[in-house]
Amino acid sequence: MIAARVLVTAVSAEWARIAATTATGYATSVIGCDAEAAIERDLSVAETPDGRPGVSLLFFAFGRDALEKAVVNRIGQCVMTCPTTACYNGLTVGEKSIQVGGKLRFFGDGFQISKKLGDRRFWRIPVMDGEFTCEDLFGTVKGVAGGNVLIVGRNSRSTLEAATAAVAAIRSIPGVIAPFPGGIVRSGSKVGSKYKALRGSTNTAYCPTLRGTAATELPNGASCVYEIVFDGLDLERVERATAAAIRAASIAEIAAITAGNYGGKLGPFHIKLHDVLNRYPREEAEPCPGS
Amino acid sequence: MSWKLIPRPLVDRSSLDLSAIQPDRFRDLDVDAVARVRLGLGNEPIELGECFDIEGAGGDDFVEIAGSVKTSIYLGIGMKSGILRVSGDCGRLTGVEAEGGTIDVAGSVGFGAGSAMRGGLLRVQGDAGSGLGGAYPGSSIGMRDGTILVAGSAGDDVGLAMRRGLIAIGGSAGAGTGRSMIAGSIFVAGTVAKGTGAGMKRGTIVLMDENTLIDEAVSPTFAATGRFRPHFLAIYLRRLDELGFAVDPRLFGCECERYNGDLIERGIGEILVCNPYSVT
Incomplete structure (x- = not known):
């Protein structure tokens, strides 16, 4: 991008x-x-x-x-x-x-x-x-788009609270934006659809209401998922944003934090969540200098 | 290391052609070679060593003339890079056709400084003679690019037929400032005289003195358009400030009276008169 x-x-x-x-x-x-x-x-x-x-x-x-x-x-x-x-x-x-x-x-x-x-x-x-x-x-x-985290919560209130905190953490990093409404996506998508005209469709694996009717990635007790999508001017900023978002979203009643990798086929950059958490510890996850 | 040239009394006797003093060419020379550089005194060639005492050594693109060279001509002509510093006054046609680098003059400069300049910076702490940044004698186009800053006042025909670039005058400017201007920008902190912008096609003349008597300075072939706030002005003023030119801080974000003209030409030039009391 x-x-x-x-x-x-x-x-x-x-x-x-x-x-x-x-x-x-x-x-x-x-x-x-x-x-x-x-x-x-x-x-x-x-x-x-x-x-x-x-x-x-x-x-x-x-x-x-x-x-x-x-x-x-x-x-x-x-x-x-x-x-x-x-x-x-x-x-x-x-x-x-x-x-x-x-x-x-x-x-x-x-x-x-x-x-x-x-x-x-x-x-x-x-x-x-x-x-x-x-x-x-x-x-x-050449920027890096499509950085993302999926915040999986036990109820919608706490999940939204965690997602909001994560967006605030991302927005504190210069050179990074979260372009969705309030920075948050509730209609996360997967690649492809049963309808040929569509390139993407709802992310069935993370829709709580489809448990039992479609393959699920949700842990037990999860009832709400918000995705945060962010773009940065370079890979380092997106990695820092990822680490900052995960930390900010790690509050009680959050069952899991993961990310969509779409089979590793969507874009050249693979950001591994544990890896960025190790490389950007809390004290270093502060805003990087503006360009 | 840099070269320091100390003028001998000889230099004030006749017109002294200093076109051969070029910082980038002096970088790799030794003392003997610098002393043998050919200048011109009157109609006769003369070696630099006869006109100046030489101190220092090469290595940097930096030449200092430690004193005044009031009869000089063509100092810094066509200069491409480096720094040329004069701790006194200079004569005529300083920095003409310069393409880059910086010429710093602690004193004043004579007629035609910066004529047909194509780039670089000419900074004068004192006053400037007429024809500053204008057309080189015989040419229909003046300064083509670059920046000229004069802390003091300037004579007539500042920016005559200038094509591009920036001229800023800290004091007053004489008659015909911006005459036949093709484009570019001229800033004058003090007063201007008759014929300001006469025949200008495009370009901008900014008069920073709110007491400017516009009816006396500008011909009736300019149309008053009223007040507005030109946002680009702050960018220019900030740039001037960065270059060490004294800018009245009240002018950042000020409103200007605008006069379009010259209507006997294309009429898309402008004279802006700043109102420092209009900042909100």
Whole structure:
């Protein structure tokens, strides 16, 4: 998966959040969306290029072309349209970058202005509250998507509590997002379906209500499972997130914590849960430095 | 190690062509070779050793001229890398066509500094003469890229026909600042004189002094468009601040009055007048 980091700023943290939330909507899984995206973290005025409050977003897609299309569409429709916003690149620009501002500039109908400062080019597009500033190029990296843990609980309340704690732990790690609603998936899927048109279907082995009618992986007493799916800018961040999630979710009434490996055939990275717990002990599972 | 060149009184007698002083070329030379570098005094060639006392050694791309060379011409012309430091004043056409590296002048520079510059940084602690960052005599295009910072004031025709790059003036600028500008950015902290932006096609002139008398400085062929908050400005100001240029902190996030023009040309250039009291 290819990843990009987008910094959105606005006149206030609230407006930056509104733009960020809108731009990352309907971006849970590349199975059904053009990209996987979510808010990485809020940015203080000292951390943004234009000194205003901001939000950092991460976008993941199957390839650079798909990522560019998704980011251009989402910034064009959800950030440029939002009052007072501006949009900047959050990764190092190299050969493998995507063009965003350079595509959106045509909205300016010939009145757009380019400003080049060093190696960075900014496009200023006139809009009805002034102008929308968007950086021309956004850097990309090869990210790691599909990190996951399955939290198996004895009741829905405690399982949701554990999953929420796990998501909070994941979100404390820079460079990692959990793109599903609240970071949590209740409709985990398996590869394939009895219906030919579908590439995936409900994860029958972890559906408590299918005990007895389908093969199950659930231990006795388990009645609820939540999956947390997360994407990171590199493997180390995803491994740290895995370790942090497992520790945060390890509360009473949790029967098991496991992960979906889909027969080891879905992607090149295999993260072994005991291994990451050993390699990232609690005191080292703190946030790794931002990129 | 670096080279230190101490000017002898001889250098003030006539126009002194210093185009051969290039930090990257001096790196691998020994003292004798540096002393034999050919300069020009008036119409005659002259060896560097006759104009300067030489101290230090090669090794780094760093040359310091420890004193003033007020009659110099072409110091740092076409410079590609390294650092050239002058602890006094410089003469005409300093840093013309420079492509990279840094020229640091502790004093002032004369006419045409940074003309047709293509990259790098020219930093002047004193004042600059006319034609700063403008078109090299005979050329229709001025500075093409790079950064020029002047802590003091500048003469007429700052950024004449400049194509790209950044010029910042800490003091006032003379008449015709940004005249016939093709693109790029000029920041002036002090006042400007008549003809600011005259004939500019594109580009941005930022006037940071809220007391600027815009009706006197700018021709009627500019259209006032009202106030807005240009977000890119903070990025530029932060960059200037990083480069050591004194920036009024009140200007970060300020509103600007915008004037579009010059309407006798394409009209998509702009003059922004900052209002430091508008920060919310």
